[in-house]
Amino acid sequence: xxxxxxxxxxxxxxxxxxxxxxxxxxxxxxxxxxxxxxxxxxxxxxxxxxxxxxxxxxxxxxxxxxxxxxxxxxxxxxxxxxxxxxxxxxxxxxxxxxxxxxxxxxxxxxxxxxxxxxxxxxxxxxxxxxxxxxxxxxxxxxxxxxxxxxxxxxxxxxxxxxxxxxxxxxxxxxxxxxxxxxxxxxxxxxxxxxxxxxxxxxxxxxxxxxxxxxxxxxxxxxxxxxxxxxxxxxxxxxxxxxxxxxxxxxxxxxxxxxxxxxxxxxxxxxxxxxxxxxxxxxxxxxxxxxxxxxxxxxxxxxxxxxxxxxxxxxxxxxxxxxxxxxxxxxxxxxxxxx
Numbered sequence: 488x489x490x491x492x493x494x495x496x497x498x499x500x501x502x503x504x505x506x507x508x509x510x511x512x513x514x515x516x517x518x519x520x521x522x523x524x525x526x527x528x529x530x531x532x533x534x535x536x537x538x539x540x541x542x543x544x545x546x547x548x549x550x551x552x553x554x555x556x557x558x559x560x561x562x563x564x565x566x567x568x569x570x571x572x573x574x575x576x577x578x579x580x581x582x583x584x585x586x587x588x589x590x591x592x593x594x595x596x597x598x599x600x601x602x603x604x605x606x607x608x609x610x611x612x613x614x615x616x617x618x619x620x621x622x623x624x625x626x627x628x629x630x631x632x633x634x635x636x637x638x639x640x641x642x643x644x645x646x647x648x649x650x651x652x653x654x655x656x657x658x659x660x661x662x663x664x665x666x667x668x669x670x671x672x673x674x675x676x677x678x679x680x681x682x683x684x685x686x687x688x689x690x691x692x693x694x695x696x697x698x699x700x701x702x703x704x705x706x707x708x709x710x711x712x713x714x715x716x717x718x719x720x721x722x723x724x725x726x727x728x729x730x731x732x733x734x735x736x737x738x739x740x741x742x743x744x745x746x747x748x749x750x751x752x753x754x755x756x757x758x759x760x761x762x763x764x765x766x767x768x769x770x771x772x773x774x775x776x777x778x779x780x781x782x783x784x785x786x787x788x789x790x791x792x793x794x795x796x797x798x799x800x801x802x803x804x805x806x807x808x809x810x811x812x813x814x815x816x817x818x819x820x821x822x823x824x825x
Contacts, residue, residue: 512776513720513752521563526595526752527719529662529689529691531625533595533753536743537566539723540582542596542757544574551579555764556585560786562768566753568723569619570599570630571611574818580619591621594742599666600628600647601810603613603640608647612654626690627651627660631810633669637678640817647818648686664690665816668801669808671708678712688718692755694801695722698731699786701793703802704747710763714750723753727798729757733794736784743770745785748777760793783784 498668513524522535538559569579575671579598586594598615615624629641641647654660665688669675674693675725681688686698691713693705700706725746726739729806747752777785792798801807810816
């Protein structure tokens with residue numbers, strides 16, 4: 488099956504009635520006030536909410552970052568998101584400090600790399616390990632798969648996949664995934680190229696929120712493919728870095744509950760204060776999946792605001808594309824102007 492076959496009929500704007508993914512949620516267990524779901528076919532279990540790595544580098548005082556991370560872990564949050572490029576490595580450094588003293592053993596640690604060449608990817612993996620103060624990354628993901636050529640470069644001879652597979656063989660990496668926020672077509676192409684190389688990802692991360700359901704929808708076009716392959720579904724940007732809240736159509740709790748009601752293993756959300764952490768923990772504690780009527784109501788309320796992607800700028804602009812603004816992160820071949 489080709490990308491064209493997978494995306495036949497995919498348009499820039501799509502209504503969200505009759506989304507064709509299975510409604511069944513991943514297997515879930517409850518311990519204390521936290522919920523845990525299966526991560527695809529990995530056999531691993533992760534917390535329903537994940538702590539977003541970018542937001543943990545925004546505090547003026549690193550001690551506050553450490554306090555937030557440890558409070559989240561103490562409350563049962565196990566999924567830790569991060570990336571080699573967040574705040575020039577500051578997010579990884581802070582998380583590494585927070586996970587000392589026995590905290591590393593309590594979490595499922597994920598980070599991402601930008602390199603598209605074997606050399607760049609290998610260097611970034613090793614640098615992330617040093618910053619995070621760990622011997623192994625539970626899930627390593629290719630970051631910002633946002634261009635149609637990204638899959639070809641990652642899987643090419645001398646490409647980044649060679650370095651990541653070597654790191655996995657060496658015990659530095661357990662599972663492999665990829666992320667992106669631009670267009671479901673690119674995600675589907677990444678899955679297609681992987682299949683052509685007899686490779687199956689363990690997890691895939693993408694925007695999943697009430698706006699995405701209406702516009703260039705990952706929920707509609709990518710989630711079903713992942714469910715079919717037994718690949719873990721990781722949702723991010725449930726509030727679009729707060730921009731979806733600016734639409735005045737939904738509340739933070741409704742945004743989180745919507746994303747949690749999809750077949751997501753973890754909903755990765757920005758937690759930059761103790762107040763936000765407490766808010767998110769309350770949503771998990773009281774969570775029940777949306778009823779069809781509740782879902783329909785949320786989609787009706789957000790339809791007009793979502794129509795042209797105005798509150799999902801990560802899809803329609805390059806303002807969220809770190810690798811477009813810093814092409815050298817991709818590797819030597821991209822060190823010049825973009």
